[in-house]
Structures are given as structure tokens and as C-alpha cells.
Amino acid sequence: MINRDTSLILIVDDDLSNIEIMNAALESEYEIIFATSGKQAIEITRKYAPDLILLDVMMPVMDGYKVCECLKADINTSGIPIIFVTALKDDMQAEIKGLQVGAIDYITKPINPPVVQMRVRNHIELQCARKKLRHLAVTDSLTDLSNRRHFDEILQSELNRLSRLHHPLSLIMLDVDFFKNFNDIHGHVMGDACLKRVAYTIKESLHRVADFAARYGGEEFACILPNTELIGAVAIAEQIRVNIEGLKIPHGGSQVSDYVTASLGVFTISGYFKSLNETVELADKQLYKAKEKGRNRVCFAELLKNDD
């Protein structure tokens, strides 16, 4: 397991002696992993998501330009900065081509260790700042869950995947019951504390790495469960409902319980193309049904295409 407290750098070069020189220059400050071919570089990048890649241009079979193009075309790896390392000294065309395919900088061979150290340090600092900004942009500051913007991004990318692969995708929409009354009676400070505990409980109720929870807005939360059939999604929704009730947060304004409860709508889709808004509406419909039926419950439906 790689310790991610320090930044992780991937060095790619078909010549081991170059890897050794760069490793010696950087290993005291960073975690280093390496690859000796373009194909291996792409595999390792997808697996470990390094913070920076030092990429040799001249390699047999798949050169650095191709590796760079491939990583920049994939949304999961496109944000990783790439520095090209090349022996093509003073070759303006090569430099332009490298920058065109998405490299952030250029280092020439023979490798000068202090130059490598300084360039890498600068780009790692920028990358850390970018990551912090990105985190702020996609995180709800009260609950620390993902925000609506991030939810939309993830759902859109899952729906795109769904149109290619016929895996089921489940969505849970959740509303805290009588939350306006809660705020009116207990005040907004308690209201915020309640939302934080509910958010934490939702997050703790999800177990798979790909499962995703967000604050959708106000007292509304949403979960995206990729590759999850209705029966599994309903089980998770019911567990969330039970766990929220189990917090036993006193609720003076609820008409259904002495404690804070939630209503949940689950919708599963497989083999159909639906837009982001349509998918959310379908789950929302189940949420409203749960409210109509008396709240503190889960309602669900699915839209499946059987290919056989």
C-alpha cells in the first residue's frame, strides 16, 4: 500500500539508468513508482493516480506523446500533470508537440538532478493547490459530503457509462422529515448539527468504494449506487432510514415520530437511456410517494430492459 501523505510521482522511461538518476534526485521528498513502457505507464496511472508523471518521449511501441494523449483523453487521469523528459535538445517542434498533447513542462536529457528537483517541486505545489481548490468546489462545507455540482458530474458520467454497458444503476433521494419545523422549534444551530449527523450516517451506511453520497440541497440528500440492482439499493436505503432513526435526535415538530426521521425514494435503471434530469425525477417521484404514504419509509421502482 502506498502512503499518500507524501506526493506520488510516476517516472516512465525505457532506459533504467534514467529512472535511477531521477529516482535518486526525488526519492527523499516523494513516493516514487516507475514504468518502463507506455502500456505499463497507463496501467499504473489508472491504478495509483500519481500526483505527477515524468514521461520519456522516446520509447519503443508506444511513445510518450501517445501515452500523454491517452491519459488526457480519460477523465480519471486527465488532471494529472505530465512533464516530458526528452533527449531531443533544442527541438522546438518536439517541444510544441509535447505541449499540444497536454504536457505541462519539459525537461531535457542528460538529466540534471537539481533542475528535475526544482521543476518537480514547483509543479507538485501547483497540483496541491489545484486539488484543494477542486475539493472546495465539489464539497458541501456544512456536511463535508459532496455537493450538488459533484453529484451532477458523477451521475452524468455514470449515465454515460450505462449507455455503453448494461449495468443497473440505482439512485436514492432522501429528505429529512418535517425539517422546516425542526429549524423553527430547535433553531438553525441545532438544524445544522442535525444535518451533519444525518450526512455522516448516510456516508457510513454506504460500503462500496464506488457508492457516492451528496447533499443535494437544504435537507435533501442523494446517493448514487453504480452497478447495484433494486433489491440491493432498497436494502441500503432501508439501512440508512433505520440508522437515521437510530440517532434518536429529538424532533419536537415531527408528526410521525419523537425523533428525526427521513423519507427515501429509490430508483433503478438498466438498459435504458435517460437524461440526468429524468433520472433524478424518477427517484424524486418515489421520494414523494414515501412522503405521501406517511414518511419515515422507503418507496422504490425500477425501469429494466431484459435483453433475453
Ligand SMILES: [Mg+2]
Ligand atoms: Mg527512451
